[in-house]
Amino acid sequence: xxxxxxxxxxxxxxxEPVDRFPVAPFLYYNSVYEMFDHKPGIYDFYDPDDFDPxxxxxxxxxxxxxxxxxVLGSVWDMYLHSSLAxxxxxxxxxxxxxxxxxxxxxxxxxRTLTIRTPKGLLRQVESYRHASAYLVVQNVxxxxxxxxxxxDLFRExxxxxxxxxxxxxxxxxxxxxxxxxxxxNTHGAFNILTMFxxxxxxxxxxxxxxxxxxxxAEFFLERLILRAGKMIEAGAEVIEIAAQIAGSSVGxxxxxxxxxxxxxxxxxxxxxxxxxxxxxxxxxxxxxxxLYNQLDINCWGYLTPPPLGDVELDEALRVMRPDLALxxxxxxxxxxxxxxxxxxxxxxxxxxxxxxxxxxFILSTTDFFFDGTPYENxxxxxxxxxxxxxxx
Numbered sequence: 001x002x003x004x005x006x007x008x009x010x011x012x013x014x015x016e017p018v019d020r021f022p023v024a025p026f027l028y029y030n031s032v033y034e035m036f037d038h039k040p041g042i043y044d045f046y047d048p049d050d051f052d053p054x055x056x057x058x059x060x061x062x063x064x065x066x067x068x069x070x071v072l073g074s075v076w077d078m079y080l081h082s083s084l085a086x087x088x089x090x091x092x093x094x095x096x097x098x099x100x101x102x103x104x105x106x107x108x109x110x111r112t113l114t115i116r117t118p119k120g121l122l123r124q125v126e127s128y129r130h131a132s133a134y135l136v137v138q139n140v141x142x143x144x145x146x147x148x149x150x151x152d153l154f155r156e157x158x159x160x161x162x163x164x165x166x167x168x169x170x171x172x173x174x175x176x177x178x179x180x181x182x183x184x185n186t187h188g189a190f191n192i193l194t195m196f197x198x199x200x201x202x203x204x205x206x207x208x209x210x211x212x213x214x215x216x217a218e219f220f221l222e223r224l225i226l227r228a229g230k231m232i233e234a235g236a237e238v239i240e241i242a243a244q245i246a247g248s249s250v251g252x253x254x255x256x257x258x259x260x261x262x263x264x265x266x267x268x269x270x271x272x273x274x275x276x277x278x279x280x281x282x283x284x285x286x287x288x289x290x291l292y293n294q295l296d297i298n299c300w301g302y303l304t305p306p307p308l309g310d311v312e313l314d315e316a317l318r319v320m321r322p323d324l325a326l327x328x329x330x331x332x333x334x335x336x337x338x339x340x341x342x343x344x345x346x347x348x349x350x351x352x353x354x355x356x357x358x359x360x361f362i363l364s365t366t367d368f369f370f371d372g373t374p375y376e377n378x379x380x381x382x383x384x385x386x387x388x389x390x391x392x
Contacts, residue, residue: 001019002019003018003019004178004179005022005024005066005067005068005178005179005180006176006177006178006179006180006181007178008020008022008067009022009024009067009069009180009181009362010181012299012325012360012361012362013238013276013298013299013325014298015323015325015359015360017359017391018391019390019391020385020386020389020390020391021352021355021361021362021363021385021389021391022067022362022363022389023065023066023067023362023363023364023381023382023385023386023389024066024067024068024069024180024327024362024363024364025066025332025363025364025365025368025369025381026069026071026282026301026302026328026364026365026366026367026368027057027060027061027066027071027368027369028071028072028135028368028369029045029046029053029072029134029135030132030134030135030368030369030370030371031060031368031369032053032056032057032060032072033051033053033134033135034134034371035056035060035063036051036056038050038051038053038134039133039134040134040136042084042109042128042129042130042136043084045084045136046076046084046085046168047085047168053072054070054072054073054168054171054172054175055175057070057072057172057175058070058175058176058177058179061179061180062179064378064379064381064382065382065383065386066382067179067180067362068176068179068180068181069180069181069183069238070172070173070175070176070180070181070182070183071183071184071185071240072168072172073168073169073170073171073172073173073175073182073183073184073235073236074168074169074184074185074186075164075165075166075168075169075184075186075227075231076168077089077090077164077165078186078187078192078195078227079185079186079187079242082126082128082138083100083111083113083124083126084128084138085165087159087163087164087165088158088159088160088161088162088163088164089113089115089144089158089159090113091159091163093159093163095117095118095157096115096117096157096158096159097115097116097117098113098114098115098116099113099114099115099116100112100113101114107129108127108128108129109127109128109129110125110126110127110128110141111125111126111127111128112124112125112126113125113126113144115144117153117156117157118157119153119156119157120149120153122144122145122150122153122154123142123144124140124142124143124144125140125141125142126138126139126140126141127139127141132371133371134371135371140195143196143197143198144196144197145196145197145216146197146198148209148212151212151215151216151219154196155215155219160226161222161223161224161226161227162226162227162229162230164227164230166230166231166233166234166235167234169182169184169231169234169235169236170234170235172184172235173234173235173236173237174235181237181238181276182235182236182237182238183236183237183238183239183240183278184231184236184238184239184240185239185240185242185280186224186227186228186231186239186240186241186242187224187241187242188241188242188243188246188263188266188279189217189220189221189224189259189262189263189265189266190202190217190243190245190246190258190259190262190263191241191242191243191244191245191246192220192223192224193216193217193220194245196220197216199245199249203249203250206254206257206258213258217258217262218262221262221265221266224266225265225266225269225270228266228269228270228273228275229269229273231275232270232273232274232275236275237275237276238275238276238277238278238298239270239275239276239277239278240277240278240279240280241263241266241267241270241277241278241279241280241297242280243263243279243280243281244280244281244282244283246259246281246288247281247283247284247285247288247289248281248283248284248285250288251287251288252287252288252290252291255288255291256291260291260294260295263295264294264295264296267279267295267296267297268296271296276298276299277295277296277297277298277299278297278298278299278300278301278327279292279295279297279299279300279301280301280302281300281301281302281304282301282302282304282309282328282366282367283304283308283309284304284309284310284311285303285304285309285310285311286310286311286312286315289311289316289319289320290319290320292320292324293319293320293321293324297324298324298325299324299325299326299327299362300320300324300325300326300327301326301327301328301362301364301366302327302328302329302364302365302366302367303316303326303327303328303329303366304328304329304331304366304367305329305331305366308331308333308366309366311329313329313351313354313355314354316329317354317355317358322358322360323360324360325360325361325362326355326360326361326362327361327362327363327364328362328364328365328366329351329364329366330347330348330351330363330364330365330366330381331365331366332365332366332367332368332369332370332373333366333367333370335347336365336369336370336373336377336378336381337370337372337373337374337377339377340377341376341377341379341380342380344377344380344381344384345380345383345384348363348380348381348384348385348388349384349388351363352384352385352388352389353388356391359391363381363385363389365381
């Protein structure tokens with residue numbers, strides 16, 4: 001039995017036998033831009049006019065023989081601290097009058113959004129810079145929701161949540177073919193709050209004003225569910241839910257009381273709409289990972305080991321329910337950059353030998369490759385995955 005990448009991944013997500021474990025690291029724009037030496041600008045980072053990262057993503061995967069989980073086909077407006085690809089907030093609408101001022105210098109671009117509503121103003125300040133020739137990073141320096149009154153204005157006047165551009169999803173689904181699956185990104189019910197409100201305030205809101213916190217959680221959860229449905233209609237087969245902020249910042253009691261319910265409802269809604277679900281926690285997770293067993297998810301990534309995480313593979317294999325696919329456990333920050341190809345080969349063999357009795361595993365790094373990761377190391381990772389991941 002020799003499976004296509006699409007068949008292999010679908011079988012893993014459904015807990016069925018495969019010829020070998022999929023080799024599908026989480027990949028981002030910078031890897032594609034680096035391979036083809038395209039230097040993106042800040043304003044066209046997600047979809048440049050003179051280069052097609054959607055098609056080139058698949059070519060990148062083909063080069064190394066990866067099974068394709070295509071994440072570039074995403075709606076990048078509310079996923080990142082960014083209004084560059086936004087339609088749901090940055091465009092004026094009824095009772096939502098937006099003005100944008102960009103200030104540029106050699107170091108960064110600073111963007112100020114001022115939104116006028118019938119009952120008051122909202123303001124957000126963002127910054128963008130090149131972390132490398134191939135990677136643009138962004139941050140919100142001043143969040144839109146600073147007070148309960150700001151939230152009331154947002155809830156009453158913000159444009160519909162599904163005022164969004166899903167064209168990258170459709171393009172990625174078409175580009176993938178039978179080589180894999182279209183894996184779009186969204187936020188979890190807790191993560192999304194930190195896109196609109198400072199993370200430290202979000203972490204204290206449940207204690208200082210639980211009613212306010214739960215009102216925000218309910219409001220943004222409904223927006224996430226609406227958007228997920230539209231993503232699936234556009235061609236998303238897998239929805240990857242970012243959940244790393246809760247994993248690294250709270251304990252199990254906080255998670256169970258203030259987060260689990262909302263994440264559970266989001267996962268259930270996506271599954272009922274026909275989507276597969278990957279829960280994305282690329283950081284510490286040891287104290288809360290057992291609670292992921294209660295979520296209606298198909299896969300959890302990325303089992304990040306020390307020193308950047310705290311997940312021990314042996315413990316995760318004991319704790320996580322057996323029908324749940326697992327993904328990751330290979331450090332891309334230091335190990336994939338600094339190790340030799342032979343060391344990478346041995347690490348991959350070690351991981352796959354441990355997971356083989358359990359099954360349901362996708363070989364991956366714990367997040368995307370950094371610029372300058374040696375291609376011989378990436379190739380060693382891929383070749384070892386295909387060799388040691390054979391199951392039949």
